[in-house]
Amino acid sequence: MKLRVHGMVQVIGGILGAMRSHGFVIDQSAYDVDGIKADDGKAHLIWGTVRPVEEYRYLGRLPNVWFVENGWMTQSSGCYFDKLGPNALSSLRDAIRTGSDGDIEMVDRRVEAVHSWQDLHKPRGANHIFVPLQVEKDTQVLYFSGMDDVRWDQRIPKLVADVCQTFPDYRIEFKVHPRRKQDQIAMLWSHPAVKKHGRCGIHESGNSYQWIKNCRAVVGINSTVLTEALTFHKPVYAYGEGIFSGNGAVMEGGPLREILDFEPDPGRIYQYLTLLFRRQIPYALKSRDVLKYDVLRQMVTLASQEQQHADHRCVV
Secondary structure, three states: OEEEEEOOOOOOHHHHHHHHOOOOEEEEEOOOOOOOOOOOOEEEEEEOOOOOHHHHHHHHOOOOEEEEEEOOOOHHHEEEEEOOOOHHHOOOOOOOOOOOOOOHHHHHHHHHHHHHOOOOOOOOOOOOEEEEOOOOOOHHHHHOOOOOOOOHHHHHHHHHHHHHHHOOOOOEEEEOOHHHHHHHHHHHHHOHHHHHHOOEEEEOOOOHHHHHHOOOEEEEOOOHHHHHHHOOOOOEEEOOOOOOOOOOOOEEOOOHHHHHOOOOOHHHHHHHHHHHHHHOEEOOOOHHHHHHOHHHHHHHHHHHHHHHHHHHHHHO
């Protein structure tokens, strides 16, 4: 079966190579999602959400469309495929069921490995509010930040103002996004709420884990850092919607100040991290491991069915 990839083929080259051994013929296309049809004889893999959300909701209902997005811990080591969409559109939302178990041993092992790479013997800050900033045009900020009444380029400044006004008695450590360093540093230095607060740190160095380890709480708009904070069982306040929505691992909505009284549920955190670790597909995927992942097994099954139909048409 032909698999047409819309987006960054090079990044997932190892995964695509493993899928070739299961009958897929890989074809790269320009980002042309307009021509996708349920019966076009191809499977489609889409990386990137640059169109209105409703277009992706529609595509997610087609049987031959999947989405790919950066993974979590770490982003450089893997990604996830999803039938419904990336981020806040994902099937990861509301995925934890009552009575489901987290794999504590696996999560502890994976978290220990991730932490071992982060220089945690050199933590930064103490008892502070940690705020990782997101790219202003990130899909999560544009469509799922819960700030529909705020112009898109004012949503990060609003987050900054909210945090400064809510926690006048705490030191606040802001970490700018690697792709927006200079602009966000300038925004923070000139922000009236930052100036008034008087106890804000503005950082571009240090990895997020170092800032999380000794913090009081983490506040942000669906940054990967919110998930990283859960590896320390820290209280996390998440603006808007994301893969975390409905899974009970973070605080969603409500007065921001209440994050100081929020007690993370260890059981929910283990369930959530179990889900994420099981869904993340390594970029260095081996052919023998393709069928270990439910989403890839679904794609292989579709390819097999399409081949059977093609063989039947040839016989007829």
